[in-house]
Amino acid sequence: MAQTTPAAAGRPRQKFTISERLVARERRRKVLAHVLVYAFLVVTALPLIFGYGWLVLNSFSETLAFGVLPEKLSLKNWRFLVEPPSRFYPDLWRTTWNTALLAIGMTVTVVAVSTPTAYALSRLKFAGRNAFLALTLVLHAFPGITLLISTYYVLRALNLLNSITGVFLVKAALMLPLAIWVMKGFYDNISWDVEMSALVDGATRFQTWYKVMLPQVMPGIASISIFSFIYGWSEYIYVITFIQDKESWTLASYINTIVGDFRALDYGLLSATALFYIAPVLLFFIFTQKYLMRVTIGGTKGGS
Amino acid sequence: MAEIRFKNLTKKFGSVVAVDNIDLHIRDGELLALLGPSGCGKTTCLLMLAGIYKPTSGEIYFDDVVVNDVPPKGRSVGLVFQSYALYPHMTVYENIAFPLRIRRRPKDEIDRRVREVAKMAQIDELLDRKPSQLSGGQQQRVALCRALVREPDLLLLDEPLSNLDARLRIETRSEIKRLQAELGITTVLVTHDQIEAMTMAERVAVMRKGKIEQLSTPAELYRRPENLFVASFIGDPPMNLLRTQQSVENGRPRLNGGDGFVFSLPAEFEQSLAAATGRDVVLGIRPEHVKIVGRPGEHAVRGEVFMTELLGRDTLVDVRSGDQSIRALVPGDVPLEIGENVWLELQPQYVHLFDAGTEARLPDLDLAGSEAAAVP
Numbered sequence: 001m002a003q004t005t006p007a008a009a010g011r012p013r014q015k016f017t018i019s020e021r022l023v024a025r026e027r028r029r030k031v032l033a034h035v036l037v038y039a040f041l042v043v044t045a046l047p048l049i050f051g052y053g054w055l056v057l058n059s060f061s062e063t064l065a066f067g068v069l070p071e072k073l074s075l076k077n078w079r080f081l082v083e084p085p086s087r088f089y090p091d092l093w094r095t096t097w098n099t100a101l102l103a104i105g106m107t108v109t110v111v112a113v114s115t116p117t118a119y120a121l122s123r124l125k126f127a128g129r130n131a132f133l134a135l136t137l138v139l140h141a142f143p144g145i146t147l148l149i150s151t152y153y154v155l156r157a158l159n160l161l162n163s164i165t166g167v168f169l170v171k172a173a174l175m176l177p178l179a180i181w182v183m184k185g186f187y188d189n190i191s192w193d194v195e196m197s198a199l200v201d202g203a204t205r206f207q208t209w210y211k212v213m214l215p216q217v218m219p220g221i222a223s224i225s226i227f228s229f230i231y232g233w234s235e236y237i238y239v240i241t242f243i244q245d246k247e248s249w250t251l252a253s254y255i256n257t258i259v260g261d262f263r264a265l266d267y268g269l270l271s272a273t274a275l276f277y278i279a280p281v282l283l284f285f286i287f288t289q290k291y292l293m294r295v296t297i298g299g300t301k302g303g304s
Numbered sequence: 305m306a307e308i309r310f311k312n313l314t315k316k317f318g319s320v321v322a323v324d325n326i327d328l329h330i331r332d333g334e335l336l337a338l339l340g341p342s343g344c345g346k347t348t349c350l351l352m353l354a355g356i357y358k359p360t361s362g363e364i365y366f367d368d369v370v371v372n373d374v375p376p377k378g379r380s381v382g383l384v385f386q387s388y389a390l391y392p393h394m395t396v397y398e399n400i401a402f403p404l405r406i407r408r409r410p411k412d413e414i415d416r417r418v419r420e421v422a423k424m425a426q427i428d429e430l431l432d433r434k435p436s437q438l439s440g441g442q443q444q445r446v447a448l449c450r451a452l453v454r455e456p457d458l459l460l461l462d463e464p465l466s467n468l469d470a471r472l473r474i475e476t477r478s479e480i481k482r483l484q485a486e487l488g489i490t491t492v493l494v495t496h497d498q499i500e501a502m503t504m505a506e507r508v509a510v511m512r513k514g515k516i517e518q519l520s521t522p523a524e525l526y527r528r529p530e531n532l533f534v535a536s537f538i539g540d541p542p543m544n545l546l547r548t549q550q551s552v553e554n555g556r557p558r559l560n561g562g563d564g565f566v567f568s569l570p571a572e573f574e575q576s577l578a579a580a581t582g583r584d585v586v587l588g589i590r591p592e593h594v595k596i597v598g599r600p601g602e603h604a605v606r607g608e609v610f611m612t613e614l615l616g617r618d619t620l621v622d623v624r625s626g627d628q629s630i631r632a633l634v635p636g637d638v639p640l641e642i643g644e645n646v647w648l649e650l651q652p653q654y655v656h657l658f659d660a661g662t663e664a665r666l667p668d669l670d671l672a673g674s675e676a677a678a679v680p
Contacts, residue, residue, distance in 0.1 A: 191387055191389065193385040193386075193387045193388075193389035194389045194390075194391065194392075196351070196354070196356050196376075196383070196385070196389070197383060197385065197389040197391075197450075198391070198402075199354075199355075199356060199375075199376040199377065200354045200355070200356070200376045200381055200382070200383040200460075201402050201403040201406060201450065202376070202377040202403050202406045202407055202454075203377065203402075203406045204377060207406060211406075212391055215391075215393040216392060216393055218393075
């Protein structure tokens with residue numbers, strides 16, 4: 001210390017100017033980096049923006065010049081909201097209700113099964129626990145589509161073909177491995193001390209789970225609910241495969257029929273129904289994304 | 305209130321023996337500390353008392369009742385963890401009320417008792433806060449309130465002060481002690497911090513590898529450690545422990561520490577040393593009982609200053625004598641040069657002798673014992 005002090009005092013001004021120049025250079029570099037990052041993001045986002053823009057414009061116009069510019073604004077394409085496009089289509093609102101039923105049924109099943117299961121896997125010691133964990137991971141890696149035909153047979157045997165229940169049970173089963181792992185991560189993050197405290201305070205094991213643990217994994221439940229709901233809402237392949245009966249159609253079947261209609265494909269109608277299909281998910285996502293973000297924070301830590 | 309008894313208490317986790325055949329009697333209303341390094345089994349004992357772990361064998365008695373198979377909710381126990389383990393989704397009020405609510409006590413009784421205990425711990429202003437909005441010291445008080453609110457027979461404290469800063473720790477230490485004495489609740493304190501154990505507890509059980517090495521009052525633990533482990537564990541800076549060979553010269557026992565370290569004891573010690581005839585002896589003396597003197601004396605050994613550390617009020621002087629390293633704690637700032645030759649006086653009445661083979665304390669002399677007892 002004694003040696004450095006006089007040396008530093010000898011040329012304070014010069015030191016100051018050097019650091020100022022450095023700061024300016026650093027600032028320029030930062031601005032440039034920002035510009036580059038934003039440019040990259042805008043360019044990569046353009047196709048998406050264009051796609052959705054086209055969808056919106058197309059749904060509100062009768063024709064598009066050069067396939068992009070709306071020529072005549074109208075609500076003609078949205079008439080499906082009040083009357084079916086043709087006699088071939090079932091009632092739109094019933095179809096929408098079916099879609100919601102599928103999403104909600106799947107959500108409820110996933111939460112009801114994964115919440116207690118993950119608790120057991122996180123906290124209880126039992127034979128086969130590790131095998132169970134490994135198996136759920138393998139199941140998660142398994143592409144569900146390969147099970148399409150065998151599931152068809154199972155559902156037929158159980159008399160669940162052509163029903164929303166059949167589809168949401170299958171979807172929930174495929175979703176469960178991920179949900180269980182996410183929930184287990186949330187449980188793992190709660191310290192044993194808290195659980196022991198509750199036991200010593202006089203709670204039973206079940207009360208401890210219900211009153212102390214469950215409130216603390218609420219963000220986890222929120223995230224898997226949101227994921228399940230969105231997956232259920234947007235399910236396509238299982239609905240098309242397992243449900244023929246128009247009474248049980250979901251919006252996916254509805255749109256599929258528009259695409260496969262025997263007449264010339266009505267892009268206006270397709271755009272409008274597609275927007276109608278997307279809207280609830282988008283709204284839902286806007287309101288719940290802060291919970292989704294927590295999955296990566298809470299869900300992956302200590303998930304061994 | 306309750307008195308607690310361990311009888312041949314053993315806990316194994318697989319092949320690991322965490323608690324090894326312990327007998328212990330905790331008196332009614334006593335504050336007893338389980339002190340030991342990590343992994344010595346003290347927390348396992350605590351969790352068996354709480355009912356979280358079941359003993360592998362042996363019994364735990366609450367008064368005359370064996371509670372081995374009684375679940376936690378069936379025992380009247382309050383527990384404070386090092387991490388406080390507050391319920392983060394509940395307010396302070398709800399946290400403290402939890403043990404009462406889970407037992408479905410009437411609302412007005414819950415309210416009265418929560419406010420009472422909160423007032424006693426001076427956190428009645430914080431009842432509407434969430435734990436995350438509290439400081440460490442405040443969280444600690446909430447945890448204590450939650451443990452005390454239903455007036456348990458037994459209070460268990462697991463390293464309750466370890467997460468507090470030094471100043472707050474000293475304050476809380478005396479506060480817990482005062483509270484415990486006031487309420488008269490039988491209390492078991494688990495800690496690895498000897499100062500915490502020595503200052504708070506009426507009796508301390510020093511544990512190692514699942515066994516109790518010594519159970520006595522803090523003063524006794526300090527004055528008369530029963531074996532080498534306790535001698536080395538208790539005291540800061542730790543006791544000097546010098547491995548020596550015994551011999552007799554001119555009718556006086558001598559301890560030979562190698563390379564010129566020779567310490568002569570009064571003749572009476574021969575009796576004491578006889579218990580370890582033919583074996584090495586460990587000579588123990590606390591740094592505060594080593595005096596640095598200018599000239600040779602009857603109980604002095606010669607050495608060379610190796611290092612000095614000013615600790616504030618005292619100076620710790622590390623002296624090499626032959627093969628041995630002896631540390632002396634001397635008051636004030638002593639003007640000693642490194643390499644300076646000094647004489648160290650090891651006063652015989654403060655000498656502890658241990659059998660190097662069995663690590664047990666050699667029997668005290670009547671004379672030495674009475675002399676040592678006379679010194680405060």
